[in-house]
Amino acid sequence: MTGDSVTLIGAGLAGSLLGILLARRSHPVRIFERLPDLRHEQISAGRSINLALAARGIRALELANVMDAVRPLLIPMPGRILHDPEGHQTFIPYGQRPEEVIYSVSRPGLNRVLLDAAEAAGVELHFRQSLLTANFADRHMALIDESNGIQQRVPMRKVIGADGAGSVLRRAFVSQLGIPCSEDLLEHGYKELTLPAGPDGRHQFDPNALHIWPRGGFMLIALPNTDGSFTVTLFLAYQGEISFATLTAPDRVDAFFAQYFPDVGALMPSLAQEFLEHPTGVMGTVRCSQWSAGADMLLIGDAAHAITPFHGQGMNCALEDCVTLDRLFDSAGNWSEALAHFDRARRPDTDAIATMAIENYLEMRDTVRAPRFQLQKALSLELERRYPDRFVPRYSMVMFRDDIPYSVALSRGRIQAEILDDLTADAATLADIDYARATELIVRQLAPLPV
Numbered sequence: 248m249t250g251d252s253v254t255l256i257g258a259g260l261a262g263s264l265l266g267i268l269l270a271r272r273s274h275p276v277r278i279f280e281r282l283p284d285l286r287h288e289q290i291s292a293g294r295s296i297n298l299a300l301a302a303r304g305i306r307a308l309e310l311a312n313v314m315d316a317v318r319p320l321l322i323p324m325p326g327r328i329l330h331d332p333e334g335h336q337t338f339i340p341y342g343q344r345p346e347e348v349i350y351s352v353s354r355p356g357l358n359r360v361l362l363d364a365a366e367a368a369g370v371e372l373h374f375r376q377s378l379l380t381a382n383f384a385d386r387h388m389a390l391i392d393e394s395n396g397i398q399q400r401v402p403m404r405k406v407i408g409a410d411g412a413g414s415v416l417r418r419a420f421v422s423q424l425g426i427p428c429s430e431d432l433l434e435h436g437y438k439e440l441t442l443p444a445g446p447d448g449r450h451q452f453d454p455n456a457l458h459i460w461p462r463g464g465f466m467l468i469a470l471p472n473t474d475g476s477f478t479v480t481l482f483l484a485y486q487g488e489i490s491f492a493t494l495t496a497p498d499r500v501d502a503f504f505a506q507y508f509p510d511v512g513a514l515m516p517s518l519a520q521e522f523l524e525h526p527t528g529v530m531g532t533v534r535c536s537q538w539s540a541g542a543d544m545l546l547i548g549d550a551a552h553a554i555t556p557f558h559g560q561g562m563n564c565a566l567e568d569c570v571t572l573d574r575l576f577d578s579a580g581n582w583s584e585a586l587a588h589f590d591r592a593r594r595p596d597t598d599a600i601a602t603m604a605i606e607n608y609l610e611m612r613d614t615v616r617a618p619r620f621q622l623q624k625a626l627s628l629e630l631e632r633r634y635p636d637r638f639v640p641r642y643s644m645v646m647f648r649d650d651i652p653y654s655v656a657l658s659r660g661r662i663q664a665e666i667l668d669d670l671t672a673d674a675a676t677l678a679d680i681d682y683a684r685a686t687e688l689i690v691r692q693l694a695p696l697p698v
């Protein structure tokens with residue numbers, strides 16, 4: 248399977264990582280990327296400025312041997328800090344072992360590391376080259392050089408589309424081959440803002456946490472950056488009484504933040520200006536019934552299965568795609584078998600994380616505030632202490648375990664949610680829990696996990 252040239256579309260997170268892995272397998276690899284080279288030009292690397300990196304993403308970066316260069320970019324976040332409307336803060340740990348943390352990482356910083364490693368591995372990087380269309384009948388793609396408008400035709404042979412949620416390659420594939428595929432856009436959008444460092448250059452809130460201001464129908468979150476700032480993201484409906492549609496003037500934006508997020512709004516001097524200047528991002532879920540066309544083409548990452556950002560897993564899942572594919576290149580007999588197997592085997596997991604991401608939106612913006620939610624979180628950790636091989640909180644399975652597929656996390660998570668509901672039906676604190684019943688329910692319903 249080695250030797251054949253491979254063309255990748257998109258040098259984002261998945262494209263650049265897969266380029267490294269393929270080049271190591273002695274494939275000549277070239278990547279066409281629409282944007283300029285972000286290592287030399289100051290550009291936004293795409294959607295969010297920083298991201299939560301977790302176990303699945305870390306394993307992929309380790310496989311590519313780039314973790315030494317990534318580590319200085321990371322800020323550990325062992326839990327979330329909830330901010331109530333009065334400004335009180337409550338820390339809720341994500342896990343219970345020292346290694347159970349997620350990390351805030353700069354998207355452009357991570358992308359730079361991956362591009363450097365790809366180049367060092369021999370990958371040819373072609374920037375400002377946009378895929379315009381792909382023709383599955385004559386097996387050619389048309390690309391345009393964004394700097395001079397010159398177009399070129401490239402054969403569609405061993406092409407992997409890593410061109411993100413709005414993938415041009417996916418849209419051509421779906422429309423020309425009649426592949427069932429849905430793009431469900433959320434009725435909520437997002438806006439990124441900056442909470443600058445304080446006068447002493449330090450973070451103005453605890454940097455070792457993901458901050459959340461849950462307000463029911465909407466929420467604000469903040470992830471720390473290494474320069475002392477936070478990237479603050481507002482998730483809000485497009486339309487309605489409290490929505491982006493009503494926040495159209497500086498005084499309205501200031502009043503909105505003063506009412507709902509006074510502790511953070513007061514620390515953002517450019518709030519209204521940024522709010523009105525920055526784009527409102529769209530979020531959605533892409534579900535396609537097929538990602539490959541024989542040995543010629545495969546979609547990976549967001550191009551194949553974009554999800555909403557509420558579990559902080561889109562990038563982690565896209566990087567895990569590369570690990571899965573790399574393994575299949577070892578185990579499958581040939582290239583097209585590897586692609587076909589990836590296409591079939593990975594979908595239950597990507598469907599599962601898409602579902603969990605949507606469920607997490609409700610949790611983050613609303614249920615996280617409820618005392619019952621907090622009791623169930625504490626009970627989950629207690630049950631994990633008592634039955635570590637059987638009861639692992641769903642959040643931990645998704646974020647801290649790279650050996651438990653998303654589909655297993657979803658199905659076991661459903662059973663665990665029922666157990667938690669049962670055990671907390673009449674409980675106000677952990678002291679009220681009937682642990683004999685917990686043992687009975689857990690042993691009966693949850694088979695041991697691999698240790």
Ligand SMILES: Cc1cc2nc3c(=O)[nH]c(=O)nc-3n(C[C@H](O)[C@H](O)[C@H](O)COP(=O)(O)OP(=O)(O)OC[C@H]3O[C@@H](n4cnc5c(N)ncnc54)[C@H](O)[C@@H]3O)c2cc1C
Nearest residue numbers: 257259260261281299378410411548549559560561562563
């Ligand atoms: C607000 C928000 C917050 C998020 N937070 C997290 C988080 O905390 N943790 C997490 O794991 N995930 C998060 N995600 C998801 C994450 O951003 C994506 O899942 C991840 O970027 C997918 O990687 P990718 O390489 O598949 O696509 P992308 O990162 O989108 O890369 C696609 C690349 O293709 C290029 N491209 C696009 N079109 C063309 C074309 N026609 N021709 C050539 N090149 C093209 C683009 O310029 C880009 O470089 C978040 C997403 C959003 C919107």
